[in-house]
């Protein structure tokens with residue numbers, strides 16, 4: 020290992036401090052005994068206990084999770100299909116219009132998207148609840164998925180699909196057995212993107228949620244307006260923990276795959 | 292020739308397996324295949340030869356079902372194949388770009404087509420192992436395509452297309468990335484497979500020697516048209532045009548004007564002050580018609596003394612290309628024309644008597660040259 024120069028050490032420290040000090044402060048204060056956020060009064064886990072007893076908060080968390088899973092899954096299916104057709108099917112009537120239109124929600128202010136969805140739901144007579152939030156999140160995250168997937172598809176070698184057809188696949192089998200496995204990393208990133216977008220969306224959810232279903236960001240936001248409570252800190256710490264575990268698991272899985280691949284290669288070399 | 296020589300194209304009653312009838316393929320305004328008519332018979336080993344971009348791959352893609360003809364009709368076993376999707380055709384194609392599935396191992400790539408046929412597992416295993424052995428890839432079965440060399444990838448692509456034992460196999464430059472020895476061995480393997488299974492092969496190659504070795508017939512293409520279709524011998528010995536003569540093998544072309552002399556014989560005025568050359572041709576030429584005389588270098592003899600021959604011309608040795616078993620002599624005639632002559636190297640270099648700047652005689656018989664119209 021080489022030693023870092025003082026300049027590199029300083030920039031590294033500053034950069035990481037900038038990123039993580041707010042979160043560290045939040046975590047520390049979630050273990051604060053005192054109700055006052057800014058005064059340290061000794062270590063305690065009592066706010067976590069309070070949180071578990073706070074059913075409104077737990078409800079909101081459960082709603083958020085369900086909405087995120089459902090909307091990101093639907094958005095991934097629809098977004099992948101849209102990307103596939105737009106990239107693959109060459110020129111069909113209205114293609115340019117479609118591909119332009121699919122990107123429009125990316126630049127549309129969220130307030131407008133939320134408002135227009137609200138008007139639509141009222142017009143349709145849909146009661147606002149989980150269903151409407153899922154529909155709204157699907158609508159705006161689908162275009163993100165489609166952007167991610169189509170950027171992978173344009174570099175995808177068409178002859179692979181032709182080879183699959185040639186070897187007896189129906190077009191759907193060719194997609195399932197050849198195209199999808201190869202573009203899977205892009206599809207998964209698209210899903211993750213849609214999932215996180217849905218998790219932390221506040222604006223669109225506040226237009227489309229109803230009294231029967233409130234998401235966590237809305238709950239936190241309205242709670243904070245009445246003053247930051249250590250309970251919110253505890254909740255945020257749990258979310259940070261979940262995300263950290265997720266990231267570490269993902270990197271461990273990919274590392275294990277890389278190791279296995281390496282072992283395969285070695286085995287192949289030894290056999291040769 | 293014997294009775295049972297394989298030549299269905301000479302039999303007017305034979306039904307072709309593939310029939311192109313006035314097929315034209317356009318990409319936008321670009322004509323890739325131009326009013327092409329061609330019959331290919333069952334169990335043929337048919338080679339397509341031609342310069343890059345002349346439409347060889349396009350022709351194959353139409354057979355495999357990836358392109359539709361803009362005009363004309365393509366029949367496979369008597370059936371119009373327009374609109375039949377690729378997966379419903381008993382045709383397999385080996386892609387010029389290999390198109391191996393990157394997420395599957397070599398083994399799974401080869402098994403891919405067999406699995407689509409819902410073949411029993413034991414049968415698939417046996418078939419894949421057979422293909423691996425044939426292409427000498429046994430030790431690479433577990434690797435992914437990106438972990439093997441270019442030549443090995445080409446062999447995987449070949450094995451994958453052979454595995455299903457289709458009625459018609461389209462090979463787009465199947466052996467280009469192999470070294471010479473492996474290529475020759477694979478060529479013989481292909482011919483062997485073809486004999487055993489009776490599969491019809493259509494093969495694209497840039498290597499004329501390969502076409503000559505494996506093919507029952509060769510088609511020479513240019514700009515989306517077929518210039519000549521014939522057996523390798525006919526193409527080599529009796530090209531129908533300057534283009535084909537020049538494209539297949541090495542050739543000396545001498546331009547001149549023909550005058551009939553005797554039955555099938557012509558004398559050709561080719562340079563002022565030089566005696567005319569004599570040649571034979573079944574194709575008739577009118578008097579004073581411009582023609583090209585095509586003579587293969589190996590049919591031109593080289594000597595110090597004037598030989599007794601139908602045609603003899605004197606010149607000066609410009610260059611000698613030593614190719615091991617043979618040498619090619621480039622001889623400049625007084626008219627400035629350079630003629631190539633080939634001679635077998637039966638003696639060691641030090642004892643060879645013709646060298647640079649020597650004045651030599653080149654000679655060939657009247658029947659050695661082919662007369663070609665413009």
Ligand SMILES: Nc1ncnc2c1ncn2[C@@H]1O[C@H](COP(=O)(O)OP(=O)(O)OP(=O)(O)O)[C@@H](O)[C@H]1O
Nearest residue numbers: 318321323341342343344345346347348349350387
């Ligand atoms: N999809 C396409 N769109 C437009 N032009 C095309 C298309 N496919 C092929 N062409 C053109 O048609 C011509 C014939 O192409 P083809 O691939 O058949 O050539 P080829 O004889 O196989 O050449 P090579 O020996 O280099 O493989 C080329 O000029 C090519 O540019």
Ligand SMILES: [Mg+2]
Nearest residue numbers: 347348387463
């Ligand atoms: Mg080609």
